Amino acid sequence: MPSYLGKGKTFSGPVTYVGDADSLCVAVGGRAPENLVEVRVADFYGPEINAPGGRDGKATLERIVKDRHVVCTAGRRSYDRVVATCRLGGVTIGDLMRGAGVEEGGNGR
Numbered sequence: 001m002p003s004y005l006g007k008g009k010t011f012s013g014p015v016t017y018v019g020d021a022d023s024l025c026v027a028v029g030g031r032a033p034e035n036l037v038e039v040r041v042a043d044f045y046g047p048e049i050n051a052p053g054g055r056d057g058k059a060t061l062e063r064i065v066k067d068r069h070v071v072c073t074a075g076r077r078s079y080d081r082v083v084a085t086c087r088l089g090g091v092t093i094g095d096l097m098r099g100a101g102v103e104e105g106g107n108g109r
Contacts, residue, residue, distance in 0.1 A: 005074050005082050012071040021046020021057025026070060038081040043094030047105040057102045064096050
């Protein structure tokens with residue numbers, strides 16, 4: 001894992017892709033594949049994509065963050081992703097998702 005993704009490090013960029021209700025890609029230094037950081041949102045456990053509410057949760061996350069600049073603080077690594085707390089306009093993505101009415105319910109809950 002690059003040093004800029006070490007625990008406690010901050011990285012930022014536009015969200016280029018949303019995988020489900022709690023995972024996304026942040027482009028750091030451009031949109032080329034080698035600059036994409038896969039993020040598991042640390043403060044929200046979204047429903048799995050095929051679970052009730054999963055597709056709506058993904059659509060809500062896309063509406064909130066897609067193509068917008070987020071600032072993230074890296075935590076631990078989870079498989080091929082970085083678990084990070086990400087903020088949009090100073091508000092965490094988890095708070096934005098809860099504020100939009102998305103109920104938590106993923107595997108980590």
